[in-house]
Amino acid sequence: xxxxxxxxxxxxxxxxxxxxxxxxxxxxxxxxxxxxxxxxxxxxxxxxxxxxxxxxxxxxxxxxxxxxxxxxxxxxxxxxxxxxxxxxxxxxxxxxxxxxxxxxxxxxxxxxxxxxxxxxxxxxx
Amino acid sequence: xxxxxxxxxxxxxxxxxxxxxxxxxxxxxxxxxxxxxxxxxxxxxxxxxxxxxxxxxxxxxxxxxxxxxxxxxxxxxxxxxxxxxxxxxxxxxxxxxxxxxxxxxxxxxxxxxxxxxxxxxxxxx
Numbered sequence: 001x002x003x004x005x006x007x008x009x010x011x012x013x014x015x016x017x018x019x020x021x022x023x024x025x026x027x028x029x030x031x032x033x034x035x036x037x038x039x040x041x042x043x044x045x046x047x048x049x050x051x052x053x054x055x056x057x058x059x060x061x062x063x064x065x066x067x068x069x070x071x072x073x074x075x076x077x078x079x080x081x082x083x084x085x086x087x088x089x090x091x092x093x094x095x096x097x098x099x100x101x102x103x104x105x106x107x108x109x110x111x112x113x114x115x116x117x118x119x120x121x122x123x124x125x
Numbered sequence: 126x127x128x129x130x131x132x133x134x135x136x137x138x139x140x141x142x143x144x145x146x147x148x149x150x151x152x153x154x155x156x157x158x159x160x161x162x163x164x165x166x167x168x169x170x171x172x173x174x175x176x177x178x179x180x181x182x183x184x185x186x187x188x189x190x191x192x193x194x195x196x197x198x199x200x201x202x203x204x205x206x207x208x209x210x211x212x213x214x215x216x217x218x219x220x221x222x223x224x225x226x227x228x229x230x231x232x233x234x235x236x237x238x239x240x241x242x243x244x245x246x247x248x249x250x
Contacts, residue, residue: 075200109234118180
């Protein structure tokens, strides 16, 4: 069985290098990708590779901030920038019994205003 | 050293139960909480307990969707609802050498529109 932490490291290395052959080796045939914010979903390995290869054009770079992985679960926090815009990507991975990715749940939280209700409880940075 | 997965489980149990005495036992004295979306920060155990106890009033309930933990790193995905509004909370935890939480980075991604650039690559749910 593949090591979940290493699979997530390889996943982001492959994405960063647009190495879609390596990328395609990490999910299961029946992988599901879902993004709850937009309620979008992609099913199946080849459609998922195509979604990544074609859905995010541009000269972006990424930096992995954190990976936390157990045997069948992992999460990552990545920072992606195309020079003008900065994105934060938070991904939760579920693995099948062979260590292939079977579910990916992505979140992309934007900047937001601080609610006035807790302004007295925090500092800003 | 405390088990990081269990600390995260206990963290959310204590928050859900408003059990601030148990909650206060999990971070280090020098804990830092940061929320990159709003660029807000809270430093120190007692200020962090107060932030949680006072900053989020209301009759909310929470469900832990995922925890992924290694020795000094963990992440969780929780769903919080107060009956009318639903929130998704994504938290990354860093632990000190005793297994106390020393850094918490929170994200709260809202719903968003599907970009038209990838509408042909996904289905909706």
